[in-house]
Amino acid sequence: xxxxxxxxxxxxxxxxxxxxxxxxxxxxxxxxxxxxxxxxxxxxxxxxxxxxxxxxxxxxxxxxxxxxxxxxxxxxxxxxxxxxxxxxxxxxxxxxxxxxxxxxxxxxxxxxxxxxxxxxxxxxxxxxxxxxxxxxxxxxxxxxxxxxxxxxxxxxxxxxxxxxxxxxxxxxxxxxxxxxxxxxxxxxxxxxxxxxxxxxxxxxxxxxxxxxxxxxxxxxxxxxxxxxxxxxxxxxxxxxxxxxxxxxxxxxxxxxxxxxxxxxxxxxxxx
Amino acid sequence: xxxxxxxxxxxxxxxxxxxxxxxxxxxxxxxxxxxxxxxxxxxxxxxxxxxxxxxxxxxxxxxxxxxxxxxxxxxxxxxxxxxxxxxxxxxxxxxxxxxxxxxxxxxxxxxxxxxxxxxxxxxxxxxxxxxxxxxxxxxxxxxxxxxxxxxxxxxxxxxxxxxxxxxxxxxxxxxxxxxxxxxxxxxxxxxxxxxxxxxxxxxxxxxxxxxxxxxxxxxxxxxxxxxxxxxxxxxxxxxxxxxxxxxxxxxxxxxxxxxxxxxxxxxxxxx
Numbered sequence: 057x058x059x060x061x062x063x064x065x066x067x068x069x070x071x072x073x074x075x076x077x078x079x080x081x082x083x084x085x086x087x088x089x090x091x092x093x094x095x096x097x098x099x100x101x102x103x104x105x106x107x108x109x110x111x112x113x114x115x116x117x118x119x120x121x122x123x124x125x126x127x128x129x130x131x132x133x134x135x136x137x138x139x140x141x142x143x144x145x146x147x148x149x150x151x152x153x154x155x156x157x158x159x160x161x162x163x164x165x166x167x168x169x170x171x172x173x174x175x176x177x178x179x180x181x182x183x184x185x186x187x188x189x190x191x192x193x194x195x196x197x198x199x200x201x202x203x204x205x206x207x208x209x210x211x212x213x214x215x216x217x218x219x220x221x222x223x224x225x226x227x228x229x230x231x232x233x234x235x236x237x238x239x240x241x242x243x244x245x246x247x248x249x250x251x252x253x254x255x256x257x258x259x260x261x262x263x264x265x266x267x268x269x270x271x272x273x274x275x276x277x278x279x280x281x282x283x284x285x286x287x288x289x290x291x292x293x294x295x296x297x298x299x300x301x302x303x304x305x306x307x308x309x310x311x312x313x314x315x316x317x318x319x320x321x322x323x324x325x326x327x
Numbered sequence: 328x329x330x331x332x333x334x335x336x337x338x339x340x341x342x343x344x345x346x347x348x349x350x351x352x353x354x355x356x357x358x359x360x361x362x363x364x365x366x367x368x369x370x371x372x373x374x375x376x377x378x379x380x381x382x383x384x385x386x387x388x389x390x391x392x393x394x395x396x397x398x399x400x401x402x403x404x405x406x407x408x409x410x411x412x413x414x415x416x417x418x419x420x421x422x423x424x425x426x427x428x429x430x431x432x433x434x435x436x437x438x439x440x441x442x443x444x445x446x447x448x449x450x451x452x453x454x455x456x457x458x459x460x461x462x463x464x465x466x467x468x469x470x471x472x473x474x475x476x477x478x479x480x481x482x483x484x485x486x487x488x489x490x491x492x493x494x495x496x497x498x499x500x501x502x503x504x505x506x507x508x509x510x511x512x513x514x515x516x517x518x519x520x521x522x523x524x525x526x527x528x529x530x531x532x533x534x535x536x537x538x539x540x541x542x543x544x545x546x547x548x549x550x551x552x553x554x555x556x557x558x559x560x561x562x563x564x565x566x567x568x569x570x571x572x573x574x575x576x577x578x579x580x581x582x583x584x585x586x587x588x589x590x591x592x593x594x595x596x597x598x
Contacts (some may be wrong), residue, residue, distance in 0.1 A: 062367040063334045088370040088400045096333040099359040121399060128392060129359045 083114035085170035164237035183221035223235030291321030335364030354385035356441035435508035550583035564590030
């Protein structure tokens with residue numbers, strides 16, 4: 057989960073996301089609309105008897121603010137919330153890694169210290185061609201070697217190169233999240249060519265002064281950043297409540313970066 | 328507002344309730360589902376530039392828990408949240424009074440200290456009979472006297488008793504809120520004959536042991552309390568999430584106290 061505003065647990069239920077599959081929460085900055093959902097989420101997890109630790113990556117101050125609440129409201133909590141401090145000042149850095157994904161944080165430009173996050177899937181192994189395995193009677197114990205690149209020679213000496221035995225691996229996917237921030241072109245390099253970029257567009261270009269004053273971006277600025285970073289798709293969001301619908305912002309962004317989507321509540325995007 | 332769970336500000340918007348008319352919040356007890364909406368509500372009020380103080384009546388510990396959050400998240404807050412400690416141990420006591428209403432707190436029986444609230448409207452003045460005022464040519468400056476009980480004698484000596492000049496005042500309304508609590512029959516006396524009683528019914532009678540263990544009430548117990556207190560109408564709510572709809576609980580309560588309603592989100596009841 058990236059950021060956890062008030063009502064996040066309700067939105068998870070609405071989207072039928074499993075509570076037990078959530079193990080890592082990344083908090084970009086300590087404004088209420090990005091973290092006020094944590095006390096309720098953690099309380100609910102405890103009421104449900106969760107035992108797995110919940111890892112929370114956030115500016116250091118969050119732990120200090122949360123602990124008195126957890127001690128008081130989640131007395132006898134059934135699991136450990138584990139706080140991992142992140143420091144936007146450190147620049148682009150790895151904050152989490154497992155065998156399938158690496159998560160980086162990078163500085164954004166907001167009124168208070170604020171991080172963006174980049175999720176890069178690791179390269180996966182190619183897919184075995186079941187038809188070839190069956191045809192050549194290759195034993196099961198060899199499949200892992202073939203996935204890892206081995207060729208095959210039949211008992212009567214016929215050679216099959218690895219690329220005849222597998223389909224190519226899925227390309228690793230990448231997603232970045234930039235909210236809240238004034239435009240920060242220097243991040244375009246680290247996000248070059250990613251599959252999907254969420255970039256806030258709080259305002260339309262007509263409010264560019266207000267955007268600058270509040271360290272937010274306009275839809276045009278978000279789209280220019282997406283173009284500069286050559287991302288495959290842009291998702292805009294974090295709209296000011298002055299906009300009754302997001303069409304103005306979406307039109308403005310598409311004018312510069314056509315492959316733009318406008319985020320909506322409970323929207324699902326398949327990469 | 329009575330209690331302020333996560334998402335309360337969103338529910339206010341959905342119900343089109345005016346933020347600026349909310350000046351007093353009464354918190355029954357410090358479980359998260361009764362107060363986790365406060366940080367977001369207060370932040371939003373500050374963002375909107377509210378200036379009027381917001382009075383919060385709650386167990387003393389709430390102020391201690393909230394202040395570090397307010398200092399950090401509502402830096403430069405535009406108004407004062409004023410915390411008034413309430414102490415369930417004090418028994419039935421006045422915690423707020425103005426010219427139109429008196430608010431009392433009284434102890435409930437929950438796992439942690441918990442208060443019920445009784446709202447008693449003060450007696451209002453009778454309604455002037457416009458037709459009689461016009462017919463008798465009574466000057467405007469006399470209307471306040473007549474509202475306060477004066478009779479009227481016409482210049483030619485005809486006497487009109489006050490009750491011919493006014494319609495009776497609306498009867499003062501009364502509402503009580505009892506959540507969360509195991510049955511507490513001793514409260515029936517102080518709530519005798521009130522117009523509307525909200526009483527939690529977390530469980531159906533089939534879960535009476537679970538209700539006792541968790542210091543909650545069953546629908547039957549809520550209805551028996553309503554009957555004992557001779558209230559005019561009962562509103563049940565605070566259902567356990569095990570019930571997909573409230574019909575079991577409503578049927579059980581109506582069996583004992585027919586004039587029962589089941590609370591739903593954003594429900595509005597006119598007294």
